[in-house]
Amino acid sequence: MVTNPQSNEDQKHLNERLRSLKIDRAPAPSAANKNRSPKLLLLGIAVLVALAAFAYLFLFSGTKTISAATVRVESAGATPGASILSATGYVVAHHKIAVGAKVMGRVAWIGVEKGDLVQEGQVLVRLEDTEFRAQVNQARANLASAQARLDQLRTGSRPQEKMRDKAAVLQAEARLRTAEAEYQRTERLFRDGVASKSELDRALAERDTAAALVEAAKQSSTMTDIGPRPEEIRAAEAEVQQMKAALEYAQTQMEATQIKAPVSGTVLERIVERGEMVSPSAFGGSGARTSVVDLADLTDLQVELDISQTDFSRLKMDQKAEIIPEAYPNLKYTGYIEEIAPEANRAKSTIQVKVKVENPDQQLRPEMNARVNFLADNSANKENSSTGRILVPKLAVVKKDNGAFVFVIKGDKVEQRAIRAGGEIGDDYQVLEGLSGNESVALNGADKLRDGDRVKVQ
Numbered sequence: 001m002v003t004n005p006q007s008n009e010d011q012k013h014l015n016e017r018l019r020s021l022k023i024d025r026a027p028a029p030s031a032a033n034k035n036r037s038p039k040l041l042l043l044g045i046a047v048l049v050a051l052a053a054f055a056y057l058f059l060f061s062g063t064k065t066i067s068a069a070t071v072r073v074e075s076a077g078a079t080p081g082a083s084i085l086s087a088t089g090y091v092v093a094h095h096k097i098a099v100g101a102k103v104m105g106r107v108a109w110i111g112v113e114k115g116d117l118v119q120e121g122q123v124l125v126r127l128e129d130t131e132f133r134a135q136v137n138q139a140r141a142n143l144a145s146a147q148a149r150l151d152q153l154r155t156g157s158r159p160q161e162k163m164r165d166k167a168a169v170l171q172a173e174a175r176l177r178t179a180e181a182e183y184q185r186t187e188r189l190f191r192d193g194v195a196s197k198s199e200l201d202r203a204l205a206e207r208d209t210a211a212a213l214v215e216a217a218k219q220s221s222t223m224t225d226i227g228p229r230p231e232e233i234r235a236a237e238a239e240v241q242q243m244k245a246a247l248e249y250a251q252t253q254m255e256a257t258q259i260k261a262p263v264s265g266t267v268l269e270r271i272v273e274r275g276e277m278v279s280p281s282a283f284g285g286s287g288a289r290t291s292v293v294d295l296a297d298l299t300d301l302q303v304e305l306d307i308s309q310t311d312f313s314r315l316k317m318d319q320k321a322e323i324i325p326e327a328y329p330n331l332k333y334t335g336y337i338e339e340i341a342p343e344a345n346r347a348k349s350t351i352q353v354k355v356k357v358e359n360p361d362q363q364l365r366p367e368m369n370a371r372v373n374f375l376a377d378n379s380a381n382k383e384n385s386s387t388g389r390i391l392v393p394k395l396a397v398v399k400k401d402n403g404a405f406v407f408v409i410k411g412d413k414v415e416q417r418a419i420r421a422g423g424e425i426g427d428d429y430q431v432l433e434g435l436s437g438n439e440s441v442a443l444n445g446a447d448k449l450r451d452g453d454r455v456k457v458q
Helices: 006-018 031-060 132-154 159-192 197-226 228-257 282-285
Strands: 064-066 068-070 072-075 083-092 097-099 105-110 123-127 258-260 265-270 293-298 301-308 320-325 333-340 350-357 369-375 389-394 398-400 403-410 413-425 428-433 441-442 455-457
Touching: 006 389, 031 123, 068 320, 083 265, 083 413, 123 293, 301 333, 301 369, 301 413, 389 413
Parallel strands: 064 455
Antiparallel strands: 068 441, 072 389, 083 301, 083 369, 097 293, 105 123, 123 258, 265 293, 301 350, 320 333, 320 369, 333 350, 389 428, 398 403, 403 413, 403 441, 413 428
């Protein structure tokens, strides 16, 4: 019997279809299983969100928002009139005078108050002068006595004195004649054996004494006629000069009880009160005041500054400057360098410079803070015109432990870098070491940063 291949293929296909139509006897899924699938999906999504939040916090929770600035490179040469250096100092009086007393005494009167304008020679304070007046009177009396003695010596002896001395000579001569006659009689009697030897000796002694008295009377009369010796007159003249000097000194001491203004100016401070003791500075340890007022000429003012040695080479005598007091930032004064200290301050590495204020007024007062902008001229910094200087904002510099550093921005992190800062130039510091220029540095909040902190520049 012959089999048809096509029929066999159809039979196989039919059998496969019948098997596919068998009933599935496995239990049907419950309703709880159907609801579980969406919950699992939601749980998975929540886990993914939590992981994403954790990753965000891990990566960005330490990020600090900062502002940044670029380190500038500026040519050291400047056009005439441009500011080449800015520094802050104090306004001072060019000549501040502490007016003191020349003598010790008690204050009896005060004629000025703080802020008063005074003229040279004006009496500021008077001291009690009773003792000084007594000393003047005593010195005047001593001078009068010495002068009278000198006048007496210069005038010489009076006629009556000369006549008296001549009469004394005559009296001595008469006594000598009497003694000579007595001696002659005694000698004859001695030869005749009537008088004794002792009587003769006594007569001889009286004769010699009378002769000596005659000579003394003659010398005295001669001196009376001649007058005093030149040496005595010179000694009396010297005594008069000494008494005059003593009187002048006493008068000077008394005049010193009136304390006067040595110059015209303004009273900065009244130091003493009525009834207080004052004394010269040499006796300041006595507990008394040594000064009565502080005085200054407020039309002669300077600004005193300490300039870093690294910036000093840009300044010179008579260099022009612009002065801006902190109390009046809208006011500007002109000035120039009037004084430069002959030596530097080793401890601060600075050199003191004083700028004279050319146009001071009543607003500018001693001890005010003031900013001075030094101006360039045609010859300023010619030797440095081809070089540049690196400037970094002051807000970017952190000073700590006698050092200075900045935070350089590297991508999303900062790198702490030590620098050596020079002088102030406006709102910047000149950088001598540590930066090459054009770096981006953290500006605000730099003192809160740490090396390697993540940052975000706003």
